[in-house]
Amino acid sequence: MADVESMFHQVRVPPEDADLLRFLWWPAGDLSQDLVDFRMMLHLFGATSSPSCANFALRKCAEDNKGQFSQEAVDKVLHCFYVDDCLVSVASDEKAVSLYHELVVICAKGGFQLTKWISNRRDVLAAIPEGHRAKDMKMLNMDQDLLPVERVLGVEWCIQSDTFKFKIVVKDRPLTRRGILSTVGSIYDPLGIVSPVVLSAKKILRDLCRRALGCDDVIPQTVAQEWTSWLDTLCHLEKCNIMRVDPEDQLPADDPEVKKAATVNAVQASEEADAVIRMIHHFSSWVHLRKAVAWILRFKTWLSSLCQKRRQQNRALAQSDLDVEQQRCSLEKDMETFKRKMASSCLSVEELEKSELEIIKFSQRKRFPEEFSMLEKGKSVKGHSHIHTLCPLMEDGVLRVGGRLSRSSMPAEAKHPIILAKDLHISTLLLRHVHQKVGHGGRNHMLSKLHERYWISGASTAIRSVLSKCVICRRLNAQPMS
Ligand SMILES: [Zn+2]
16 A cells, blocks of 8 residues: 655646636735735645546556556556555565555656555565655564554554454534534444444434434433443444455355355256256356356366376376385375365466356357357358347457447457347346446446446346346435335
């Protein structure tokens, strides 16, 4: 985690726009003289436009210099900054150190200096010069001292235990609606982790509203008692530790739901012709489906490499001078070691991406068999096809939208998104996934995110159905009870 030093002040305002940032001041601070008109030549703190302009400059700097750095470092600048806060999570210490070096240089190219570095890994911290570390990290004895608690986008992060915590400071406020509202509002919980606790206090507020009490009226004795007992329990929140885990990419490899389903479905697949369709329908989450298929694909590779290994071992042992029993023992021991080695690793990003493409290829072939056969013959799809207007093309066995955007500078996936039909189960799963990714955003937000990679004809109708069934959206959009 790092911070861009005085980010807004690193970005100049074009002279023709500087008139928007005029202000009056005394020349050289001499109050006896007449006020003079000044213009800010840099973006200033407090202007609504500054975060957006400064971010644009940072992204432009990454894009302009992308040839000199790894794609990952460029992607981190494009996607892992929240205004001046850089929040990056990677799988290994080595990767973190190499990213640290790249990010410092790539940002420096645009005049941005990354400071206040923090990491929950001591080896990574040790690789960062003391002057670049956050204040509490500077004088740290790496072998003995505990890592401190820092604030990350307003949330308390205990670096030592890598957990999120809550710091509760209850100020003395009057026993009125205004006082209670102020205390409840001071609990900062953007992720909604402690909503069940806050709910009790909100119910007290609702109760006071129903009694039609004014903002500064003294509240009744019974409600006051209820409120104080809630306040007394609030300090327990400080003992609450929330593990920091990315729900999509870092679920444990032995996730029981996924592993069990993968094994069961692998057995079914050999017995039933439409087992794959049944398996797809078995899942209600795109992330879990993707993982299950990735496990099945790995299981398939395991089986074939196990057979191959066994054959090799058999050949090698047959040429040795061990007796039959010794050969058997040696073979079993070798195979056990081999199996353990293969079973211990987690799924990789490449495996997940491959599994996603396999699911899509399978679903597209089932849904558009005629289109596939035409394209495989090198012909274009027939006029009566539902996807004729999309001028589909086939790339590595995947149907994509054709069109005239091949020369544009858009990302390749957005130029030729993957075609899916709205009545497929995976389209529903995908839309639900997109809906969660955009933070339960509305239809247009979902469509723009979806079109970065996929094209579902009639997506608007499908999205409406997903939105109407989303429990969280229904709860958030519900009218208060009268
Ligand atoms: Zn929703």
